[in-house]
Amino acid sequence: MSGxxxxxxxxxxxxxxxxxxxxxxxxLGSAVLSISPEATGLARQVDGAMNVSGVAHPLTAVLLNFxxxxxxxxxxVLLVAVIAVWSLDYREEKRFHLQAPIHRSPxxxxxxxxxxxxxxxxxxxxxxxxxxxxxGAFQSGAxxxxxxxxxxxxxxxVAPFARGPLVRLFLAAGFLMFIGVAAGTVLFKGxxxxxxxxxxxxxxxxxxxLLAFSIGAALTVLFAGVAGFFGKGEERP
Amino acid sequence: MTVMHLFGLxxxxxxxxxxxxxxxKPHLLKKLLSLNIASAGVFLLMVALxxxxxxxxxxxxxxxxxxxxxxxxxxxxxxxxxARLHRATGMVTLEVKPEDDA
Amino acid sequence: MILASVFxxxxxxxxxxxxxxxxxxxxxxxxxxxxxxxGLLMALAWARLxxxxxxxxxAALGAGLTGALLLHALRVLGSGKISLPGAGxxxxxxxx
Numbered sequence: 001m002s003g004x005x006x007x008x009x010x011x012x013x014x015x016x017x018x019x020x021x022x023x024x025x026x027x028l029g030s031a032v033l034s035i036s037p038e039a040t041g042l043a044r045q046v047d048g049a050m051n052v053s054g055v056a057h058p059l060t061a062v063l064l065n066f067x068x069x070x071x072x073x074x075x076x077v078l079l080v081a082v083i084a085v086w087s088l089d090y091r092e093e094k095r096f097h098l099q100a101p102i103h104r105s106p107x108x109x110x111x112x113x114x115x116x117x118x119x120x121x122x123x124x125x126x127x128x129x130x131x132x133x134x135x136g137a138f139q140s141g142a143x144x145x146x147x148x149x150x151x152x153x154x155x156x157x158v159a160p161f162a163r164g165p166l167v168r169l170f171l172a173a174g175f176l177m178f179i180g181v182a183a184g185t186v187l188f189k190g191x192x193x194x195x196x197x198x199x200x201x202x203x204x205x206x207x208x209x210l211l212a213f214s215i216g217a218a219l220t221v222l223f224a225g226v227a228g229f230f231g232k233g234e235e236r237p
Numbered sequence: 238m239t240v241m242h243l244f245g246l247x248x249x250x251x252x253x254x255x256x257x258x259x260x261x262k263p264h265l266l267k268k269l270l271s272l273n274i275a276s277a278g279v280f281l282l283m284v285a286l287x288x289x290x291x292x293x294x295x296x297x298x299x300x301x302x303x304x305x306x307x308x309x310x311x312x313x314x315x316x317x318x319x320a321r322l323h324r325a326t327g328m329v330t331l332e333v334k335p336e337d338d339a
Numbered sequence: 340m341i342l343a344s345v346f347x348x349x350x351x352x353x354x355x356x357x358x359x360x361x362x363x364x365x366x367x368x369x370x371x372x373x374x375x376x377x378g379l380l381m382a383l384a385w386a387r388l389x390x391x392x393x394x395x396x397x398a399a400l401g402a403g404l405t406g407a408l409l410l411h412a413l414r415v416l417g418s419g420k421i422s423l424p425g426a427g428x429x430x431x432x433x434x435x
Contacts, residue, residue, distance in 0.1 A: 017260060025253040032245040032282070039290025046295050058295040059302070059392050067299055074303040081310035088317040126395075134391040138302050142399035149407055215306065219404060222313040227411040229320040240347065244388060247351045251358055258362035266367060266409060266416055270374050273405060274358050277381055280393075288388040298390050305393065309400045316412045329416045 054200025056132040063136065064204045068193040072182060075175045075211065078218045082171060085225040086163065108154055119147040127212050131201060137174075137211035144216025149223045167217060174214030177207055244285035251278030263330040265319045269312060276308050347387065354380050367417050371409045378402025 046058050046066065053061035063071050123143040130136030181203055185194050195203050255275025259268050280301045287297035323329055354377060361373035378401040385394035 014261060018257065021253050021257050021260075024256075025249055028249040028252070029246050032249055033242060035241070035245070035286070037239045037241055037289055039292075039294070041287055041289070041294030042296045043290060043292050043294040047292070059298050062295045062299040063302070067296070070299070071303060074307060077307055078310050081314050084314050085317045088314075088321055134395065136392065138306060139392060139395040139399075142306070142396045142404075146399040146403050149404055153407060219306075219309065219400070222310055223404060223408060226313050226317045226320065226408060229317060229324075230411050230415045240388070243347055243351065244384065247354065247384075250355055254355070254358045254362055262362070264367065264416075266412055267362070267370060270370055270409060271362050273374070273401075274362065274377070277377075277401070281381070281384060281388075284385065284388045284390050284393065287390070293389045298393060301390070301393055302396055305396050305400055309404055312405055313408055316408055319412065319416060323416055 052197055052200070054195060054197065054202075054204055055130070057130060057134065057136070059134070060130045060136045060204065060208075063138070064207060065193070065195065065200065068178075068182075071211075072175075072178045072193070075178060075214065078215065079171065079175055082218050082221050082225070085222055089225065089228070109156075112150070112154055112156060115150070116147060119143055119150075123147070123212065123216070127205070127208050130208055131205060137208040137215060140208075140212035141215025141219065144212060145219025145223070148216060148220025152220070152224050152227065167221065170213050170217035171221065172214070174207070174211035177210040181207060239289075241285045241289050244288070245282050248278040248280075248282030248285060251275065251281060254278075263332060265322070265329050265331065266316075269315055269319075273308065273312060276304075280304060350380060350383060350387065354384065367413055371406060371413060374409070375402050375406035378406065 046062060049066065050056070050058065050061060053065045055061050055065070123140040126135040126140035126143060127137060128135075130139070182193050186192055189196065252275045255271045255273070255278060258271025259275065262268055262271060283297045283301055287294040319329065357373050357377040357380065361370045361377055364370045364373065378397065381401055382394045382398040385391070385397055
């Protein structure tokens with residue numbers, strides 16, 4: 001096949017693919033347009049069950065109570081992702097070094113000194129706020145993860161943040177707590193994740209606090225694990 | 238045309254843009270980026286559907302919230318795989334060698 | 340109401356434009372930066388759709404963490420080989 005005909009073949013292929021995707025988009029678009037603007041979701045059912053959920057924010061009630069099983073498995077997936085990324089590591093010394101001399105910069109150091117406490121306070125507030133307004137473990141965990149990524153990118157969190165027992169404890173805490181509560185509800189209530197109403201709020205807050213730490217640690221470790229592959233000078237084949 | 242339709246159609250368009258990128262761009266990071274745009278389109282459609290009525294439906298919100306965290310962790314894993322591929326072969330694409338596909 | 344619709348349309352046009360530019364750009368570094376901006380606009384879209392919880396998460400994760408990951412990967416993978424000799428087509432994308 002000559003280069004020219006290969007080229008034109010690619011053009012035809014590309015055009016056909018584009019036409020196919022446009023057709024798919026039109027079909028999906030007409031499907032979207034045919035959806036009635038009337039609400040058909042579960043908002044009413046959620047509202048009706050709020051008084052037994054133990055919290056006042058519908059999303060937190062769905063995440064930690066009504067669909068708690070989903071969230072439990074989701075944290076499991078997050079842990080599996082961490083294990084998978086760790087298992088990809090080809091270096092002998094399993095430490096996250098990202099040698100970045102920038103941490104000597106006074107501007108960065110002072111900036112981080114101001115930023116980090118604000119992030120941690122906001123993350124703590126998010127967990128607390130989650131029981132009655134937008135907020136919760138995921139937002140808080142995302143903030144903590146962002147703080148971890150900032151620390152690593154700035155070169156402030158280097159070798160000490162290895163795969164030590166403390167990091168593993170943080171990673172597993174949320175999942176273990178969740179499983180513990182789930183086992184307790186099976187033992188005492190006979191149904192998985194059916195919290196006793198009088199303790200529901202407290203249990204959800206406890207799970208959310210540990211979940212926030214676990215999600216933050218998992219995101220930080222995921223980032224550190226992957227970014228560590230691209231660090232310079234630490235390869236020991 | 239309501240807000241739901243407007244953002245739902247945007248979600249469909251984003252999905253198509255991402256799908257096109259995944260299928261045509263050879264570089265793995267570009268594929269990943271396109272995949273993330275496609276999944277953003279799906280999330281947007283789901284939340285647009287949830288925004289109907291006087292109070293938004295929290296169930297799709299919960300699904301999307303967990304979905305975002307999962308897609309970030311999957312992206313991290315995929316970047317790790319791409320790093321291993323690059324280390325093993327020096328390649329950043331999935332193209333097969335010419336003698337293999339003959 | 341009109342103001343809200345104008346804002347919606349502007350937001351959507353910006354998001355679609357950024358998505359097309361991020362997927363279509365030949366420069367990977369530019370793609371990643373455009374993707375980060377796209378993620379921030381997504382956070383606005385979530386707020387507009389009355390989903391503040393998702394907006395909070397998206398602003399930190401969708402834009403921040405994914406973007407930082409891709410930027411780190413770009414340092415090494417951006418200059419990697421796109422195609423084997425002989426399998427070449429017109430799709431040379433250059434790294435940062």
